[in-house]
Amino acid sequence: MKSDVANVSLEEIQAPVRAELDEVFEELGRILLADVTLINDVSSHLLRIKGKMFRPTLLLLSAQAVGSVQAKERTLAAVVELIHLATLLHDDSIDHSALRRGQPTVNAEFSHEVAVIMGDYLYSRAIEQLVNLKSQDALEIMSRVTNELTVGEMREVLAYDGLEFSEEGYRSLILGKTASLIAGACELGALAGGPEWRDVMRSYGTDLGAAFQIADDLLDYTATEEATGKPVGQDLREHKVTLPLIAALPQMSADDRVVVESLMADPEPDDDHIAAVIRIVEARGGIEAARERASELANGAEKKLDRLPAGAARDALRSCITYCVERSK
Amino acid sequence: MKSDVANVSLEEIQAPVRAELDEVFEELGRILLADVTLINDVSSHLLRIKGKMFRPTLLLLSAQAVGSVQAKERTLAAVVELIHLATLLHDDSIDHSALRRGQPTVNAEFSHEVAVIMGDYLYSRAIEQLVNLKSQDALEIMSRVTNELTVGEMREVLAYDGLEFSEEGYRSLILGKTASLIAGACELGALAGGPEWRDVMRSYGTDLGAAFQIADDLLDYTATEEATGKPVGQDLREHKVTLPLIAALPQMSADDRVVVESLMADPEPDDDHIAAVIRIVEARGGIEAARERASELANGAEKKLDRLPAGAARDALRSCITYCVERSK
Numbered sequence: 001m002k003s004d005v006a007n008v009s010l011e012e013i014q015a016p017v018r019a020e021l022d023e024v025f026e027e028l029g030r031i032l033l034a035d036v037t038l039i040n041d042v043s044s045h046l047l048r049i050k051g052k053m054f055r056p057t058l059l060l061l062s063a064q065a066v067g068s069v070q071a072k073e074r075t076l077a078a079v080v081e082l083i084h085l086a087t088l089l090h091d092d093s094i095d096h097s098a099l100r101r102g103q104p105t106v107n108a109e110f111s112h113e114v115a116v117i118m119g120d121y122l123y124s125r126a127i128e129q130l131v132n133l134k135s136q137d138a139l140e141i142m143s144r145v146t147n148e149l150t151v152g153e154m155r156e157v158l159a160y161d162g163l164e165f166s167e168e169g170y171r172s173l174i175l176g177k178t179a180s181l182i183a184g185a186c187e188l189g190a191l192a193g194g195p196e197w198r199d200v201m202r203s204y205g206t207d208l209g210a211a212f213q214i215a216d217d218l219l220d221y222t223a224t225e226e227a228t229g230k231p232v233g234q235d236l237r238e239h240k241v242t243l244p245l246i247a248a249l250p251q252m253s254a255d256d257r258v259v260v261e262s263l264m265a266d267p268e269p270d271d272d273h274i275a276a277v278i279r280i281v282e283a284r285g286g287i288e289a290a291r292e293r294a295s296e297l298a299n300g301a302e303k304k305l306d307r308l309p310a311g312a313a314r315d316a317l318r319s320c321i322t323y324c325v326e327r328s329k
Numbered sequence: 330m331k332s333d334v335a336n337v338s339l340e341e342i343q344a345p346v347r348a349e350l351d352e353v354f355e356e357l358g359r360i361l362l363a364d365v366t367l368i369n370d371v372s373s374h375l376l377r378i379k380g381k382m383f384r385p386t387l388l389l390l391s392a393q394a395v396g397s398v399q400a401k402e403r404t405l406a407a408v409v410e411l412i413h414l415a416t417l418l419h420d421d422s423i424d425h426s427a428l429r430r431g432q433p434t435v436n437a438e439f440s441h442e443v444a445v446i447m448g449d450y451l452y453s454r455a456i457e458q459l460v461n462l463k464s465q466d467a468l469e470i471m472s473r474v475t476n477e478l479t480v481g482e483m484r485e486v487l488a489y490d491g492l493e494f495s496e497e498g499y500r501s502l503i504l505g506k507t508a509s510l511i512a513g514a515c516e517l518g519a520l521a522g523g524p525e526w527r528d529v530m531r532s533y534g535t536d537l538g539a540a541f542q543i544a545d546d547l548l549d550y551t552a553t554e555e556a557t558g559k560p561v562g563q564d565l566r567e568h569k570v571t572l573p574l575i576a577a578l579p580q581m582s583a584d585d586r587v588v589v590e591s592l593m594a595d596p597e598p599d600d601d602h603i604a605a606v607i608r609i610v611e612a613r614g615g616i617e618a619a620r621e622r623a624s625e626l627a628n629g630a631e632k633k634l635d636r637l638p639a640g641a642a643r644d645a646l647r648s649c650i651t652y653c654v655e656r657s658k
Contacts, residue, residue, distance in 0.1 A: 034480060034483075036480055036483050036484055036487075038483055038486060038487060039480065039483050090445050090446070090449060093445065094441065094442045094445055094446075111486075112423065113423045113486060114483070114486060116419050116422065116423055116445060117419070117423075117479055117482045117483050117486070118483070119449075120419060120448075120452070120475075120478075120479040120482070121476070121479040121480065121483065123449070123452065124472065124475040124476040124478070124479050125476060127456055127472045127475065127476075128472040128473065128476055130472075131465070131468045131469055131472040134465060136460070136463060139460045139468070140460055143453065143456045143457040143459075143460040144457065146449075146453040146456065147450070147453040147454060147456075147457055149449075149453070150446055150449040150450040150453050151363060151365055151368065151450065153446045153449070154363075154365050154367055154368050154443070154446050154447070154450065155365055157367060157440075157442060157443060157446070158365075158367060
C-alpha cells in the first residue's frame, strides 16, 4: 500500500497501556479456557493470531485518560476483544474467507460449523464476564452495542448489489457495524472516571469508528496489491457499495453509469472492469468526498478529546485518529 | 410415527398458562421489531412458523407452580424462546437444512448469511431484555445457560464419525445442548416463587431436558418415515453417534462391528445399510438401554415435582414428562 504521510505506529499508541494490554491478553486466555479440547484448540489458534487489540487499547487509554485502569477495566477490555473476535468468526464463516491477517481463518483451519459455534461461544463467554462484574452500566452499554452490531451486519447484506443504497443507509451501516463497538469500548473505559465522561468518550469513539470504516472502505479504491500493483477492488468485485461509489454516483454521466451497472450485473467482473469503475469513482469525486467525510469525523473526534485532562493517554487517543484515518491515504 | 401409548397433547399441557403464552408471543413480536425491513421480514417468517413454545411453556408453568406469572416472567419466557430460536437458526445454517417444522428454514428462504446474522440478532435482543429487567439472578442463569449451550454444540461436533464417543461424552453433550436451556427456563420460572424453588426446578428441568433429548435420539431408531415406512435413520446417515448406538457397541459381535464401522466409513450409506445397523443396535439392546435411561430421568423429574405445591401447573409439568418421553415409543 502506498502512503504519503508518516505512519503513527500501533506500538506508540499502545505504549501508555502496554503492561495492562499484556494482562488483557493473559485474561483472554483464562476466559476462553474450556473443558472441551476442540474449543481450546480454536482458542489457541485465535490467540496465536492475536491481532492488533485495537478495541482493548481504546478502552484502556480511555480509562487511563479519565480515571485509572483497574481489574474491572482489564476484564472489560477482554470482553470487547471477545465480541470483536466473535463478529470476525461469523463474518469469515459467512464469506467463506480463507485468510485473516495472513493466517488461516477458523472456518478454513477447522470448519464452517466450528467457526459459527465458536463465535457463539466467544459471545456467551463475554456476556458471562460482564454479568460477573455486576455492572449494570457495562451490561447496558454492551448489550446495546452487540445489538447494534448485528443490526449493522444485517444492513451490510443490503449494501450488496444495490446502487440505490444511500449515503444514509451507509451511515447507519458503519455506525452499527464498526463505530458501535469502538464507541462502546471508549464508553466502557470512561466508566473508570465516572459518568461525566461517558458521553464524551462514546461520542469520540463514534466519530473515530465511522472514520475508521470510511478509511477502510477507501483503501479498497486507493490501495494497490503488493504483488500485482493493481488496485484491490475487492468490494467492487463482490458488488459491495461503499461511500466512494455512493458519493460519485450523482456526478456520473450516463456512460459512466453503464460501466458501473454492468459491473454490478456481472457475477465475476474482471480486473479491467473493476479498474475502470475505480477510475470513474475517482474522476467523479467519490474518493475525495469520502476523504472529506473521514476528515470531518476525525476533526469531530479531535474536538471531543480537547475536553479531556491532558496526558499521555489523551495524546495516544489523538494518535488513534491519525492511525485510523491515514490508512486511506 | 407409530405410537403405542396415548399422547399427552401440548394443548392440554399449555391450558393453565394459555393466556400468558399468547402474551409471550405478542411480546416476541415487539422485541424483534427493528428499523431494518430485512430483519422484520425474517422475524415475520419466524413468528409465522411459531413452533411449540415448549420452553416458554415450562417457564410459565414453573412460575405458576411456585408463585405467579407477572410481566417479568412473560419477558423471561420470550427470552428463552429467542435463545432457542437463535440456536435453531445457527443449527440450520450449519447443517444447510432446507426445512424445519415443515417450513422453509431462514437459510433456505433468505440466505445462509442472513440466518447467521439473524441468530446473532435474536441472541443480542434476548440479552438486552434481560439487562433491562435488571435481575442479576436471571442474568446469571441465562449467561451460564447460553455458554453451556455453545459448549454442548461444540461437543456435538465431536459426536460425528467417532465410535469412541463415550456415554459420558454423550451425557455432557445433551446436558449442554438440550437440558441446559430447558433447566434454565424452569429455574427462571422459579424466580417468581423465591430462591427456595430454584434448585428443585432446575433439577427437574435438567432431568426433563436430558430425557427429551434421549427420546429425540431414540426416534431416529424407532420412528418410520410416513411416506416410505422405512426407519428415519438420519443420524446414522450423517454418522452421528447417539445413546442407542453407544449403549449397543460393547455388546456387539465382531461381525456387527464391521457393519457399523463400514457405515461410518461410507460418506453416503444407503437405506439398507442404515436399516442393518438399526437392527443390530436393537438386537444388542441399545434401544432398550436408551429407553431405560430416559425412563430413569423421567422418574427423577417426577420425584422433584412431588415437592411442589399441588395444582394445575404441577399437573401440567408432570404431563410434560410424559409428553417428552413417550415420543420415543
